[in-house]
Amino acid sequence: MNYRSGTHAFLHGAHTASPFTTGVIPFGLIAGVSAAGMGMSLTSSMGMTLLFYSGSAQIAVLQLMQNGALPVTMVVTALVINLRFLMYSASLAPHLHHLPRSKTWPMSYLLADQVFALFSLRSACGDLGRYAFHYYTGAALTMWLGWNLAVLTGVILGARIPEAWSLGFAIPLSFLALLIPSIRNAATLCAAVAGGALAVLAVDLPYNLGMLTASLGGVLVGLTVEHLRKDHGSEHNNDAEQEAT
Known part of the structure; x- marks a missing residue:
């Protein structure tokens, strides 16, 4: 696909990533409900979400907090779970290493499994060219916004979400969805x-x-x-x- 401009690439990245946001909504709701159920304030819950921006690590740490784990256990567990992002970054580096740090630092924060998969696919097809940053940003911001809105909704709704929705079952399903393709x-x-x-x-x-x-x-x-x-x-x-x- 040939992009006419950076805006075109950005919008296409957002469009291709938008279907994947439906997969993180139950996961984000669980994270928000869990945080609210533990007595965390809206500010603390969203601060944690913005700091982590890693659903699997955030859910794991929330569970550890609920079970009274040691702080060092929480930190090391989150780091181990997120080790995959080192491999993702190494894979993306040849396509993005020429960009200034003012762009690569925000890109590293916004990196997610779905974004990596989409960007890698487009890069392999040779479609991105000089618009790689714009496509990546569009996809990454879409996933970031979807995740944070889902967590925010979970925190606000809290225990009012019906048990019949069985959102708890979304956690193992989400982990399996990440595990099997890998x-x-x-x-x-x-x-x-x-x-x-x-x-x-x-x-x-x-x-x-x-x-x-x-x-x-x-x-x-x-x-x-x-x-x-x-x-x-x-x-x-x-x-x-x-x-x-």
């Missing part, structure tokens, strides 16, 4: 299996350390498998070269 090779599969198994085995650990244990365990297993896979691939290539000579 399982693309042996490393990610082993990380998911190890993390799930550790979460079940460590569910009774004090201060809700089970979630942190499962997160760290999954990451370590995934990194180990990926390292072994690369070593095996290198050995196979060396053997093939020796046979060829």
Whole structure:
């Protein structure tokens, strides 16, 4: 698709991202309702939402707060959950590294799973060109606005949301929606299996350390498998070269 201007690219980014906002609405409502149910004020709830801008990490920390976890556990858990954004940033850097920091810093704050997927797809097609920043901004601001409005609605409505809506079931569904597409090779599969198994085995650990244990365990297993896979691939290539000579 050829963009006529930066405004055209911005509006197209917003348009392509808008359907994905429906997927974060139940998640945001749960975050807002949970915060209100814990007695957090509107200012505190929205301040946390603006500071985090990470649904999975925010939900996890709210659960840890409710269970009386140690502050260090909350911080480390949020950092581990958000490690994927380092990989996202490294993948986006070749397309955006030429931009000044006045643009890349806000872009890093607005980065989300859906935005990364949309931008990567457009970049792979070679459609963005000099309008990459405009497309990214349109998509990212749309997702950011949808998430914050959903949380705000949840905080305001609080316990008035009917239980029949079963919003609590949206949390595991949302995590599954993020998990399943990310399982693309042996490393990610082993990380998911190890993390799930550790979460079940460590569910009774004090201060809700089970979630942190499962997160760290999954990451370590995934990194180990990926390292072994690369070593095996290198050995196979060396053997093939020796046979060829």
